[in-house]
Amino acid sequence: MEQEVGESLIQLGNSDGSNSSSSDPVTRVRKLLFRRMLVGIKDGRFFLGTFHCLDKQGNIILQDTIEYRSTRRSSPSPMEQRCLGLVLIPSSCQNSCHVDCSVEEQLSLLKAKMI
Amino acid sequence: MADKPVYEEASIDGQPPKLASIPASDTTVWADASPLLQAACAGLRDGELIHGDNFNLFAAMSALEIMDPKMDSGIVCTYYSIDEAIENGAAPIPISLDSTIDVRCTIDIMDHLLACEAAWHKGHSLAQTVFSCIYLLRLDRTAPHALLHSYCRIIRATCKAVVSVVSDARTHEEEDLFTMTYGLPLNGDGDDKCLSILNAVEETISRQLRACKATSSKRRLPEDLEPLQSNSNLEEGFCKALLCRLRFRKHFFHVLSCMKRPQGRGLESARKHIASCLTELESILESADFLRSCFDESCEGDIDDKTTASGFEPIGFDAMLNSRLSAPTPPRAIKILSWKKAVEYFVKLLHDLDVICSYSLDPHLESLLRFVVQFQKSQPDLVARSHLQLLLVQDGKLYGRDPFFAVINKAAALPEATKNHDIQKNESFLQLGMLVMNLLKILCTNAAWQRRKLGKFLQDWRVIYVQLELAFRNEYGEVSSSSNDENTCMKIFQHILLWVEEQTYWIAFRFLILGFELELYSTGEYCMVYWYLYAVLIKLTEKTHLMMAVSHDTAKRKGKKKKDSSKDLARESRIPPAVLFLQCYICLAEGLTMMLAALRNEIPVFHSPSPFNTEHEKFVQHFELLQRACIPDHVSYPSYKESTTHARFSTLAMYNYFKDAQRIAKEVKSSFSNDPERLAELRKLEQVAEHNSVAQNVICRLGALDPSLKVSFEFSHHPFFATVVVKRS
Numbered sequence: 001m002e003q004e005v006g007e008s009l010i011q012l013g014n015s016d017g018s019n020s021s022s023s024d025p026v027t028r029v030r031k032l033l034f035r036r037m038l039v040g041i042k043d044g045r046f047f048l049g050t051f052h053c054l055d056k057q058g059n060i061i062l063q064d065t066i067e068y069r070s071t072r073r074s075s076p077s078p079m080e081q082r083c084l085g086l087v088l089i090p091s092s093c094q095n096s097c098h099v100d101c102s103v104e105e106q107l108s109l110l111k112a113k114m115i
Numbered sequence: 116m117a118d119k120p121v122y123e124e125a126s127i128d129g130q131p132p133k134l135a136s137i138p139a140s141d142t143t144v145w146a147d148a149s150p151l152l153q154a155a156c157a158g159l160r161d162g163e164l165i166h167g168d169n170f171n172l173f174a175a176m177s178a179l180e181i182m183d184p185k186m187d188s189g190i191v192c193t194y195y196s197i198d199e200a201i202e203n204g205a206a207p208i209p210i211s212l213d214s215t216i217d218v219r220c221t222i223d224i225m226d227h228l229l230a231c232e233a234a235w236h237k238g239h240s241l242a243q244t245v246f247s248c249i250y251l252l253r254l255d256r257t258a259p260h261a262l263l264h265s266y267c268r269i270i271r272a273t274c275k276a277v278v279s280v281v282s283d284a285r286t287h288e289e290e291d292l293f294t295m296t297y298g299l300p301l302n303g304d305g306d307d308k309c310l311s312i313l314n315a316v317e318e319t320i321s322r323q324l325r326a327c328k329a330t331s332s333k334r335r336l337p338e339d340l341e342p343l344q345s346n347s348n349l350e351e352g353f354c355k356a357l358l359c360r361l362r363f364r365k366h367f368f369h370v371l372s373c374m375k376r377p378q379g380r381g382l383e384s385a386r387k388h389i390a391s392c393l394t395e396l397e398s399i400l401e402s403a404d405f406l407r408s409c410f411d412e413s414c415e416g417d418i419d420d421k422t423t424a425s426g427f428e429p430i431g432f433d434a435m436l437n438s439r440l441s442a443p444t445p446p447r448a449i450k451i452l453s454w455k456k457a458v459e460y461f462v463k464l465l466h467d468l469d470v471i472c473s474y475s476l477d478p479h480l481e482s483l484l485r486f487v488v489q490f491q492k493s494q495p496d497l498v499a500r501s502h503l504q505l506l507l508v509q510d511g512k513l514y515g516r517d518p519f520f521a522v523i524n525k526a527a528a529l530p531e532a533t534k535n536h537d538i539q540k541n542e543s544f545l546q547l548g549m550l551v552m553n554l555l556k557i558l559c560t561n562a563a564w565q566r567r568k569l570g571k572f573l574q575d576w577r578v579i580y581v582q583l584e585l586a587f588r589n590e591y592g593e594v595s596s597s598s599n600d601e602n603t604c605m606k607i608f609q610h611i612l613l614w615v616e617e618q619t620y621w622i623a624f625r626f627l628i629l630g631f632e633l634e635l636y637s638t639g640e641y642c643m644v645y646w647y648l649y650a651v652l653i654k655l656t657e658k659t660h661l662m663m664a665v666s667h668d669t670a671k672r673k674g675k676k677k678k679d680s681s682k683d684l685a686r687e688s689r690i691p692p693a694v695l696f697l698q699c700y701i702c703l704a705e706g707l708t709m710m711l712a713a714l715r716n717e718i719p720v721f722h723s724p725s726p727f728n729t730e731h732e733k734f735v736q737h738f739e740l741l742q743r744a745c746i747p748d749h750v751s752y753p754s755y756k757e758s759t760t761h762a763r764f765s766t767l768a769m770y771n772y773f774k775d776a777q778r779i780a781k782e783v784k785s786s787f788s789n790d791p792e793r794l795a796e797l798r799k800l801e802q803v804a805e806h807n808s809v810a811q812n813v814i815c816r817l818g819a820l821d822p823s824l825k826v827s828f829e830f831s832h833h834p835f836f837a838t839v840v841v842k843r844s
Contacts, residue, residue, distance in 0.1 A: 004643070024158055025151055025155040026158045026159060028155070029165050037148070038145055043182075045189065052175075053170055053175060054165040054166075055162055055163075056162070070195060071196035072199050073199065077195075084179060086178040087179050088180045088181065097148050097418065098146060099145070099148040100144075101145050101146035102143050
């Protein structure tokens with residue numbers, strides 16, 4: 001289901017030809033700026049911050065970042081967090097990337113999908 | 116079109132478990148953005164960024180790069196957390212089931228903690244040093260192990276006390292990692308009882324020591340006491356090794372507590388504890404031989420580098436566990452001091468503290484300033500300097516005892532009666548009190564910080580002088596009043612104005628000579644520095660001389676009815692020794708200025724201009740703060756050029772300032788026979804004068820003729836007057 005929501009974010013423009021020029025991925029990612037983003041990295045930590053910058057290689061900069069990590073190797077375990085500020089997450093260590101989406105937005109996104 | 120309530124399908128249940136523990140919010144969910152981002156990346160041109168209006172590339176460069184070991188302090192290493200480390204046996208309690216090994220390991224931990232403590236004092240973070248000890252991080256779990264528990268408690272209490280002293284003194288900005296505790300467990304319940312806990316353990320070990328000695332001498336055991344550890348051959352050695360370590364900690368804690376007492380009341384007791392500390396440190400050093408030899412296994416590597424006396428690595432330390440706590444910026448890799456160096460550090464610290472404790476709390480500001488300057492010559496570390504500062508300035512009073520107006524009153528040679536005069540409530544006088552207080556604080560900081568602060572301070576002293584002068588003129592104008600109180604006020608103003616000038620020039624003098632200590636001047640700049648020093652010294656001497664004349668008047672007016680008035684007259688006409696002392700400085704400064712000027716004017720190689728800036732620019736750079744404060748007046752680059760442009764070997768030969776300096780130094784020695792510090796200084800000045808006098812003669816005779824003559828400058832005899840060395844290459 002997540003996958004579909006993700007795809008819906010891409011396909012938002014494709015189904016609606018009239019504004020295809022403003023609905024290319026770059027523009028849509030621009031719209032995600034300043035949204036809360038949760039990036040998981042390969043050693044198991046998560047970084048939650050506001051989306052600040054993206055480059056062609058896929059490196060992400062987050063602002064006002066909080067780092068989450070578990071206190072034990074084996075899950076489940078309680079999470080610790082600490083504030084880091086401005087953070088650059090190289091694409092090579094990224095595992096996952098999620099954006100804070102309101103439910104209504106999801107609804108409207110999926111309305112546009114019209115499948 | 117009816118929509119399925121899609122948000123249900125995108126609910127938390129559908130998301131990976133880890134994500135579930137970081138909920139978005141009540142009304143939002145996490146949506147996977149990776150495909151979109153990938154598509155966007157494909158669509159970007161090379162070098163193109165997606166960013167908002169507030170984006171600044173320069174600022175973005177300060178972002179912490181994740182997974183870079185130099186920037187990411189959260190990289191997972193051996194253990195995810197302290198608790199995981201403990202669960203995996205990184206800090207076992209007891210350390211070993213074999214009591215002998217347990218005791219040796221405990222001693223190793225104690226030694227390593229001492230090394231960590233010294234490293235912390237020297238400017239590294241608590242988290243990477245003392246609190247890299249897992250036992251300290253979870254102190255409560257050490258409760259079953261009395262020895263470790265008591266030691267950890269007292270370490271924690273000691274660290275807290277030191278943090279408190281340094282924070283109060285507020286000199287720690289210079290070593291920025293020092294007091295940041297970042298949530299480390301420095302405050303413990305019941306740490307005030309740490310001494311009694313330690314005493315109990317010490318008592319037990321003392322009895323164990325007595326018992327094992329009794330056994331060896333075949334006497335009957337007085338009590339049924341369990342030995343410290345199982346190997347009877349090693350019992351005595353281990354007991355002794357432990358006792359000196361515990362006693363050192365006890366006495367050190369007492370030193371800190373005593374020195375904290377207000378108005379220096381605890382200084383004498385502190386000295387006794389310092390002496391005990393030094394004795395115990397001796398014993399600790401001696402115990403190393405025993406600890407190294409008590410096991411068959413020898414440790415690898417150079418013993419001198421080890422952080423323990425035995426040479427073994429201590430158990431229960433992991434600096435990485437705390438890396439997330441040490442700062443938002445990641446920790447530099449640091450090296451813990453070796454155990455030997457750590458003991459040396461504490462020996463020096465104790466000696467520095469002893470000097471402070473021996474101080475007589477002299478109410479005379481001038482003596483105090485000389486004491487502080489002398490103390491700083493031994494290059495004391497931050498902890499010692501903080502203690503000095505807190506002794507000097509407490510509760511806005513000198514030594515917590517003398518209000519600053521009274522101190523100024525005395526320094527300005529005013530009669531005792533005026534110290535309570537209402538004039539001290541005047542705004543300018545209040546500010547002056549603050550300036551004196553700040554001056555004392557600044558003099559307790561390290562040389563680099565001190566010079567920076569003193570330079571800026573000059574402006575404040577100048578301003579206060581102007582303010583006081585203005586207030587004086589407004590009140591009293593030119594007319595001398597008949598009122599007694601007005602006369603007193605006038606006198607206060609006059610004395611204090613003069614004293615403020617003297618102090619200002621003293622600060623300027625200190626500012627200039629600290630530049631030599633910090634090696635801020637290049638050889639090509641010595642000429643202008645000595646010239647400026649000469650100008651400042653002239654003024655300082657003038658004001659000092661006036662101050663002495665004025666204080667002599669005050670003394671006379673105290674109603675001494677001397678029968679021998681002729682002797683008085685003779686004494687009056689002689690120049691006071693303190694002024695002669697300064698004149699010696701003046702001669703040396705002048706001599707060096709002229710010699711350097713002549714060398715520059717006559718020998719081309721001396722006058723190589725720097726490609727980066729002109730001499731004028733260098734002059735401005737070095738003396739900007741002094742110039743801005745007009746210290747002294749009418750001193751500028753053109754006047755410097757004028758003074759030095761005509762210097763030649765021929766003019767140099769006409770007058771030997773160094774011979775003058777030698778003569779004065781010899782003359783004035785007898786007046787300082789009770790002052791070892793000034794005698795030592797005079798001896799150094801004599802040596803510089805003698806060497807430079809000879810060098811000047813050589814240069815004057817051969818300088819222009821012998822192109823192979825090499826002239827260099829060394830500070831071998833005196834810290835700021837250079838000795839001129841002439842060689843034939």
